[in-house]
Amino acid sequence: MRIVAVKTAVVEANYDHTYVRVFADNGEYGTGECFFSPGLTGIIRDLSPVLVGKDPQHIERLTRELRRAASGAGAVAGYAHNAISGMEAALCDLIGKHFRVPVWQLLGGQFRDQIRVYADCHAGEGLESWGPALLPRQPPWFQKEQARRSASTKPNDILSAEAYAAHAKETVARGFDFLKFDLDAIHGQPADILTRLLTTQEIQQMTEVVRAVRQAVGQDVQIALDCHWRYNLGDALKIARALAPFDIAWLEDPLPPESVDGFRILRESTSVPICTGENLYLREGFKPLLEQYAVNIISPDIQKTGGLWEAKRIADLAGLYEIPVAPHNISSPLGTIASCHVCSTLANFMVLEFHGTDVPFWDDLVTGVPKPLIQNGRIHVPDGPGLGVELNESVAREYAKTGEGFFEG
Numbered sequence: 001m002r003i004v005a006v007k008t009a010v011v012e013a014n015y016d017h018t019y020v021r022v023f024a025d026n027g028e029y030g031t032g033e034c035f036f037s038p039g040l041t042g043i044i045r046d047l048s049p050v051l052v053g054k055d056p057q058h059i060e061r062l063t064r065e066l067r068r069a070a071s072g073a074g075a076v077a078g079y080a081h082n083a084i085s086g087m088e089a090a091l092c093d094l095i096g097k098h099f100r101v102p103v104w105q106l107l108g109g110q111f112r113d114q115i116r117v118y119a120d121c122h123a124g125e126g127l128e129s130w131g132p133a134l135l136p137r138q139p140p141w142f143q144k145e146q147a148r149r150s151a152s153t154k155p156n157d158i159l160s161a162e163a164y165a166a167h168a169k170e171t172v173a174r175g176f177d178f179l180k181f182d183l184d185a186i187h188g189q190p191a192d193i194l195t196r197l198l199t200t201q202e203i204q205q206m207t208e209v210v211r212a213v214r215q216a217v218g219q220d221v222q223i224a225l226d227c228h229w230r231y232n233l234g235d236a237l238k239i240a241r242a243l244a245p246f247d248i249a250w251l252e253d254p255l256p257p258e259s260v261d262g263f264r265i266l267r268e269s270t271s272v273p274i275c276t277g278e279n280l281y282l283r284e285g286f287k288p289l290l291e292q293y294a295v296n297i298i299s300p301d302i303q304k305t306g307g308l309w310e311a312k313r314i315a316d317l318a319g320l321y322e323i324p325v326a327p328h329n330i331s332s333p334l335g336t337i338a339s340c341h342v343c344s345t346l347a348n349f350m351v352l353e354f355h356g357t358d359v360p361f362w363d364d365l366v367t368g369v370p371k372p373l374i375q376n377g378r379i380h381v382p383d384g385p386g387l388g389v390e391l392n393e394s395v396a397r398e399y400a401k402t403g404e405g406f407f408e409g
């Protein structure tokens with residue numbers, strides 16, 4: 001078997017869902033999903049000659065060759081691995097289909113076949129869509145959805161404690177028992193963004209929101225809070241101390257991702273579990289964090305960090321330090337299912353992110369699995385060959401990004 005082509009397609013959803021498909025000379029193909037980045041389909045196109053003509057069975061070797069190909073451009077970390085992660089997942093799907101085994105079997109077998117997912121609720125309202133440079137945008141579906149909601153939502157209300165609490169209640173009513181909110185959205189941009197200083201009033205606002213959410217959902221629902229790397233160590237400590245009474249599942253990214261010493265000091269100074277990892281690549285990226293016990297939980301992004309196998313190895317490495325794994329995930333259902341295959345094989349899996357609550361066509365993007373994909377806050381891991389799920393191409397074409405090919409070329 002030989003690889004004959006590598007092609008891409010992009011769906012403009014809440015992020016750019018970027019798919020990569022690897023075709024073999026026997027007519028079989030596999031599809032993977034990458035975390036978005038500027039120039040991503042160009043990176044995949046430029047890396048593709050590394051795969052073409054090779055035997056797709058040797059997934060690990062091919063992944064190393066892709067990393068090697070990117071290393072001259074400086075890719076010990078960064079965008080190239082977003083591309084490589086999707087290409088590796090596509091190889092896993094292809095080989096799973098070829099040998100008629102699910103990807104979870106390729107990865108060593110399961111600890112569980114139901115994957116607990118948490119709903120990322122963003123802020124008091126969830127609708128958002130971001131371009132590759134993380135600038136807000138409004139594709140046609142977004143405008144329709146916004147118009148549908150505008151009758152009942154006043155923009156000034158969405159960051160209030162009441163709005164967060166109402167959003168939490170609605171999400172629990174849909175079957176989720178684990179929620180995440182954006183803590184940093186409450187105050188918008190801090191008055192002093194460069195030094196990341198927070199005011200006492202801003203920390204009080206955060207505290208009121210978290211208190212309201214906790215009261216709204218009771219003690220049986222877990223609540224995680226994301227800070228998006230915005231704060232300095234002193235303010236992160238103040239936040240952690242203010243939120244300690246509310247039994248928080250984790251405080252995510254209160255510090256910039258490279259602040260290993262800062263994370264360690266913070267973790268040692270608070271009872272609130274600290275989580276980071278969505279910006280880190282490969283085992284090398286996680287090693288300093290783990291060796292220093294700098295956080296309580298890691299959150300690698302499986303569509304970014306280096307591939308399905310690399311994600312499993314990162315989790316296994318974390319297991320040596322008794323650190324659980326709660327993977328970050330903003331993917332479409334295809335990438336989410338790929339993540340579920342990995343999560344099913346991890347001894348130290350905690351919970352997987354679901355970030356598509358507010359994308360009206362999220363579930364429709366795949367075929368071959370029962371819908372809704374998430375039932376009672378859980379996803380059943382498919383047992384079919386490969387990822388056990390296929391992209392619904394007619395739906396994907398409907399929301400395809402202008403200017404990008406659709407598995408062409």
Ligand code: MG
Nearest residue numbers: 226252253278
């Ligand atoms: Mg995050």
